[in-house]
Amino acid sequence: MLTEDGKHLYVSYDEYHSLVEKLAIKVHQSGWKFDTILCLARGGMRPGDILSRIFSVPLAIMSTSSYRAEAGTQQGHLDIAHYITTPKGQIAGKVLLVDDLADTGVTLQAVVDRLRNNYQPITELRTAVIWTKGCSGFNADYSVEHLPTNPWIHQPFEAYDTLSPEKLLEKWKV
Numbered sequence: 710m711l712t713e714d715g716k717h718l719y720v721s722y723d724e725y726h727s728l729v730e731k732l733a734i735k736v737h738q739s740g741w742k743f744d745t746i747l748c749l750a751r752g753g754m755r756p757g758d759i760l761s762r763i764f765s766v767p768l769a770i771m772s773t774s775s776y777r778a779e780a781g782t783q784q785g786h787l788d789i790a791h792y793i794t795t796p797k798g799q800i801a802g803k804v805l806l807v808d809d810l811a812d813t814g815v816t817l818q819a820v821v822d823r824l825r826n827n828y829q830p831i832t833e834l835r836t837a838v839i840w841t842k843g844c845s846g847f848n849a850d851y852s853v854e855h856l857p858t859n860p861w862i863h864q865p866f867e868a869y870d871t872l873s874p875e876k877l878l879e880k881w882k883v
Contacts, residue, residue: 715858722865728839728853729756733763735851744802749773752809769795801830810840814847
C-alpha cells in the first residue's frame with residue numbers, strides 16, 4: 710500500500726509474492742529462454758529463488774552491498790563480490806540477472822558492466838526487477854511496477870532486520 714504522500718510503500722507477503730509471479734509472467738511472455746538466474750544478494754535472493762523454481766533453471770548468487778548507513782536506509786559505498794556462487798562451476802550462456810528493485814540503478818549498472826567485461830562465457834544478459842523507481846538511471850529489461858514518487862519500500866521480511874535471537878527467545882518463551 711502506497712502512503713498518501715507517496716513516500717512509503719508497504720508490501721505484504723501476499724503482495725510481494727504476487728509481484729514476483731507477475732515478473733515471471735513478463736519474462737515468460739517475452740519468449741526469451743535463459744540458462745541461469747543470477748540473483749543479487751540480498752534483495753534479489755527471494756525473487757531469484759522463486760523464479761528459479763518457476764523456470765526450472767539453476768540459481769547463481771552474487772553478493773552486493775551498498776545500503777549499510779542509517780540502518781540500511783542510505784546508500785553508501787558499493788561492494789560487489791569477486792566471485793559468483795553457481796552450481797554449474799562457471800556462469801555461462803544466457804543469464805537473467807534478478808534484483809528486487811532499481812533504486813538509483815547504480816548497483817545494477819555496475820554489476821551489468823562487470824558481467825559484460827569480466828565474464829565472457831555469458832552470451833546474453835537481461836535484467837529483471839520487481840520495482841523501478843522514477844529516479845533510477847537504469848531500466849531493467851523486465852519490471853513489474855514503476856514508482857515515479859520514489860517511495861521507500863517496506864518489504865515484509867524487513868521485520869527480521871531488528872529481530873535478534875534474544876528477542877526470539879522472549880517471543881517464543883523458550
